[in-house]
Amino acid sequence: MIALMSGTPDLGGSFVNVPDTELLRTLAASLAVGILIGIERGWRQRDASDGSRVSGLRTFGLLGLIGGIAGHLPELLGAVIGIAVLASLVLGYRGELARQGSLSVTTTLVGVITFALGYVAAEGLVSEALALAAVTTLILTLRGQAHAMLKGMSKQEVESIARFALVALVILPLLPDANLGPWNAWNPRKxxxxxxxxxxxxxxxxxxxxxxxxxxxxxxxxxxxxxxxxxxxxxxxxxxxxxxxxxxxxxxxxxxxxxxxxxxxxxxxxxxxxxxxxxxxxxxxxxxxxxxxxxxxxxxxxxxxxxxxxxxxxxxxxxxxxxxxxxxxxxxxxxxxxxxxxxxxxxxxxxxxxxxxxxxxxxxxxxxxxxxxxxxxxxxxxxxxxxxxxxxxxxxxxxxxxxxxxxxxxxxxxxxxxxxxxxxxxxxxxxxxxx
Known part of the structure; x- marks a missing residue:
């Protein structure tokens, strides 16, 4: 623990040259990522009886923190922890499937995302990790609206979205952003x-x-x-x-x-x-x-x-x-x-x-x-x-x-x-x- 807080090498080079304040800042961000996502997951299961809730505020908070710790450990050890977390989430999903017959993998995927964002925060990308956590939480809260929107969409609208994505996200970036033609009058991208x-x-x-x-x-x-x-x-x-x-x-x-x-x-x-x-x-x-x-x-x-x-x-x-x-x-x-x-x-x-x-x-x-x-x-x-x-x-x-x-x-x-x-x-x- 002393090695962890002081930034001295341990476990083959973990926390090498990480100042105390920076270490605490990134781990706090990793924990915040998990808590933010965990609030939504816990609220989703708020009516479940004690002991029947699969994961909530504490679980996701710990997942984010584990991701942050893994990000400060040597790559090999961090990868082992990541594989262990993924295996635990998959086993948890299988158990939930056996108990309730639910095919939703949302909680499992969100667990992976939480761990990954905790890891990203540990890499120093604190603002990016927190922003992505906020976006993830927002997407999760829009479940009802998303389902209602999809139910109300026609096949023609779905096809139009796909075509527009092709026009805007595939063709546009491929066009040269340069002045061409007579008197350099044409910019294909514009x-x-x-x-x-x-x-x-x-x-x-x-x-x-x-x-x-x-x-x-x-x-x-x-x-x-x-x-x-x-x-x-x-x-x-x-x-x-x-x-x-x-x-x-x-x-x-x-x-x-x-x-x-x-x-x-x-x-x-x-x-x-x-x-x-x-x-x-x-x-x-x-x-x-x-x-x-x-x-x-x-x-x-x-x-x-x-x-x-x-x-x-x-x-x-x-x-x-x-x-x-x-x-x-x-x-x-x-x-x-x-x-x-x-x-x-x-x-x-x-x-x-x-x-x-x-x-x-x-x-x-x-x-x-x-x-x-x-x-x-x-x-x-x-x-x-x-x-x-x-x-x-x-x-x-x-x-x-x-x-x-x-x-x-x-x-x-x-x-x-x-x-x-x-x-x-x-x-x-x-x-x-x-x-």
């Missing part, structure tokens, strides 16, 4: 990220609509999704309008709301990164914001005519068509943007910002923030920054019209966006004329 974002928002909207109801799901997805990309929200909702995959009013309102959020996001970014532009940018954007807000409310009020349309029939959660179309447009428009920057340099800033802003208005703000401060005065810079915002809004209008179709749905989807552009365009003209 272009494919457009596909990932559009598909992700499309699937999120599908799930939200199915779980929360059509109107709430659509508006919540539009609000949250537009924090990532209002263009992606527009593409996803225009697709649903074309397929009549949701109530028309909330879908149109969601498209308008996404642009409203984009206006606010750009204004906040300008205050943070290019504050000298914020006043004139706000004056230019106020008309668009007012028109966008009014059209959002009008579209939501129109839902009354759909109240008796019956239950919405949801279509395919993942439609690659709009996602690939948008990625292709981003790739095509990147060429003239990079050409203008290469050909005209800073003098082509309006062209560059406008073309950049078609997909990513945030990138336009960052581009302007990287320019010399004395290049433009504040009033002019704010109006210049309004260009990519309006170009992005007009682009989304064209996108909504093209995807939703040239019939009534397409015009209704695009109208709020075009109206916002016209309102702010008139405002900018007035500012220039009377400024």
């Amino acid at each position: 272009i494919w990220m457009v596909v990932v974002v559009v598909l992700g928002l499309s699937f999120a909207g599908y799930v939200a609509t199915r779980r929360l109801g059509a109107e709430k799901g659509i508006m919540i997805t539009a609000l949250c999704g537009s924090l990532v990309s209002s263009t992606a929200v527009t593409a996803a909702y225009a697709r649903r309008l074309r397929q009549k995959n949701g109530p028309e009013g909330p879908l149109i309102a969601g498209i308008a709301l996404a642009s409203l959020v984009m206006f606010v996001r750009v204004q906040i970014l300008s205050v943070a990164l290019v504050p000298y532009t914020s006043r004139s940018l706000a004056l230019a954007m106020v008309p668009a914001f007012i028109v966008g807000g009014m059209t959002t409310l009008l579209a939501l009020r129109a839902r009354g005519s759909e109240a008796h349309a019956g239950e919405v029939k949801l279509g395919n959660p993942l439609d690659f068509g709009p996602a690939l179309l948008l990625a292709g447009l981003v790739a095509v428009m990147a060429i003239p943007a990079r050409w203008a920057l290469d050909r005209f340099g800073d003098q082509g800033i309006i062209v560059v910002l406008g073309l950049t802003g078609m997909w990513d208005v945030d990138a336009a703000v960052l581009t302007l923030a990287g320019m010399p401060r004395n290049m433009l005065d504040g009033e002019t810079a704010g109006l210049v920054l309004a260009v990519p915002v309006l170009v992005n809004t007009a682009f989304k209008g064209v996108l909504a019209f093209g995807i939703a179709g040239p019939r009534r749905q397409g015009w209704k989807a695009a109208a709020p966006l075009f109206a916002s552009v016209l309102a702010s365009g008139a405002g900018i003209a007035a500012l220039i004329s009377f400024g």
Whole structure:
């Protein structure tokens, strides 16, 4: 025990050069890992009679501590302890299976995880071990919700999750993160990220609509999704309008709301990164914001005519068509943007910002923030920054019209966006004329 606490070599090199405070810290973390997980396991069996509970707070606390001790011992001895712990857990599972006929291996697996996290803490990764213990505990507490979610899932949703995982977790990391093509305009990973974002928002909207109801799901997805990309929200909702995959009013309102959020996001970014532009940018954007807000409310009020349309029939959660179309447009428009920057340099800033802003208005703000401060005065810079915002809004209008179709749905989807552009365009003209 003296050797253990002092850090002097013992058992062929155990606890070698481990300071007392560090040793105590890692062992305390290992114990904390076990106690945290043990609280959930003990609570799960709280109604069982004394002596019938298989494992709880004490057992898992000790498992974490044993893992911590094993981590400080020589590797061979630590491995022997690990094998012994695993064998004990397996034997305990077999005994539980014989007594109660339960096929659940959760407690056994959690025991292995607890020992492993205790070992990880002993290796000095205390924060990581505690974080993983917290995640493990959270997963265990969500048992009921997880089972309910799985029972409510359709085969189509499971297939969509698998496809999205392939797109986001397999294909995306394999693509090169480098500028290629003419004028180095194409970054394959960033272009494919457009596909990932559009598909992700499309699937999120599908799930939200199915779980929360059509109107709430659509508006919540539009609000949250537009924090990532209002263009992606527009593409996803225009697709649903074309397929009549949701109530028309909330879908149109969601498209308008996404642009409203984009206006606010750009204004906040300008205050943070290019504050000298914020006043004139706000004056230019106020008309668009007012028109966008009014059209959002009008579209939501129109839902009354759909109240008796019956239950919405949801279509395919993942439609690659709009996602690939948008990625292709981003790739095509990147060429003239990079050409203008290469050909005209800073003098082509309006062209560059406008073309950049078609997909990513945030990138336009960052581009302007990287320019010399004395290049433009504040009033002019704010109006210049309004260009990519309006170009992005007009682009989304064209996108909504093209995807939703040239019939009534397409015009209704695009109208709020075009109206916002016209309102702010008139405002900018007035500012220039009377400024």
